[in-house]
Amino acid sequence: MSALRILHIDDEPDIRELVDISLGLDSEFAVKSCASGAGALTVAAEWSPDLILMDVMMPVMDGPQTLGRLREIAATANIPVVFMTARAQGRELTHFLSLGAAGVIPKPFDPMTLAGLVKQYLHNGIPHIENSDGRFTARGVREAKALAECRSKIQTDPSGAYSRIEKLAQALVGPGATYDLDVVGSAALVVLRMVEDAQNGIGGPADVEDSIDRLVEAVDRDCGEDADAVSNTRSA
Numbered sequence: 001m002s003a004l005r006i007l008h009i010d011d012e013p014d015i016r017e018l019v020d021i022s023l024g025l026d027s028e029f030a031v032k033s034c035a036s037g038a039g040a041l042t043v044a045a046e047w048s049p050d051l052i053l054m055d056v057m058m059p060v061m062d063g064p065q066t067l068g069r070l071r072e073i074a075a076t077a078n079i080p081v082v083f084m085t086a087r088a089q090g091r092e093l094t095h096f097l098s099l100g101a102a103g104v105i106p107k108p109f110d111p112m113t114l115a116g117l118v119k120q121y122l123h124n125g126i127p128h129i130e131n132s133d134g135r136f137t138a139r140g141v142r143e144a145k146a147l148a149e150c151r152s153k154i155q156t157d158p159s160g161a162y163s164r165i166e167k168l169a170q171a172l173v174g175p176g177a178t179y180d181l182d183v184v185g186s187a188a189l190v191v192l193r194m195v196e197d198a199q200n201g202i203g204g205p206a207d208v209e210d211s212i213d214r215l216v217e218a219v220d221r222d223c224g225e226d227a228d229a230v231s232n233t234r235s236a
Contacts, residue, residue, distance in 0.1 A: 003030035004122060007049035009040045009066065010084070011058045019053065019084075022111040029115065037066030045075040051122055053105070056085040056096070064099050071100060082121055084109065094192050097170055143168050144219040147191075151212045154205045162195050165208070169195070169215065187215035 006029055008019045016033040023029045032047060034040040037054075038061050044052060052070070056063035063083055070076040080102040096104050105117055147168045153161040172188040194211040197203040 004028050004051070004119075005047060005049040006031045006051050006053060006118060007034065007040060007044055007047065008032070008053045009034045009037060009058070009063075010055040011035055012055070015055070018111060019114065022109075022114040023118065025112075026115040026119075029118075037061035037063070037069070040066060041069055041073065041076070044070060044079060045073055048075070049079060051102075051118065052079055052081045053084055053118070054081055056083050056087060064096075067099055067101065080121065082118075093170075094189060094196075098189055103170070141219065143171050144216050147212050148216050151209055154208060158198075158205065162199060162208070165212070166192060166195055172215070172219070184215070184218045187211070187218045191215050 006023055008016060008023075008031060010016050010019070010033070013035070016035070020031050020033060023031045032043060032049070034043055037058055040052070040054070054063045054066060058066075061069070063085070067081050070079065070081065081100070083096050083101050083104045084107055085096075085104060086107045093104055103121055105114070109117070147165060150161050150165050150168065154165075169188045169191040172184055191208070191211045194203060194208045198205065198208050
């Protein structure tokens, strides 16, 4: 079995060493590190990592800027990027996902569990979209179907439903932005904002339900015939 190639980008040498040691605890990983976004562009294009872990705050070229450059290069455009940052709450998380990040790992992280977190990103649906024309895979359809099912639980179990809805919508924000599925990415962002507002006493369940309907409809359109399961679930 080939090793899982992880490229880690951070300007702090102590953090690079800690990540290297943490992932080195698992023999399935092969890790390379870069001290800057500019240096990572070349390494990523030549090495073709399975996943990129990247700091947000870096000099000269920060994480979001580096992600943008990676998306402009054919050899690196589809490599999943996970930000590692202390700024991993609320609207900041939503913003990072809207840029096309596959997810965020909060700092400080537990060195003993980092490998497991990285594997979750690798094995739980990255990439969400597989075709060059940007059509969702069956996993993307399943996420939308699960959203439609969570919608029916908002009135009876809002806390549990909102938590699940946030995770599902987050999984659709990044791929939507990365693969030019603007309607899907924007609709997923709206769901996240409506849930956040509802939890803060602004708006209510009806607003969340409406936003979910719009997101599921967007997935319907972008998935074509593969979205039949979503439509059937929603109408049941």
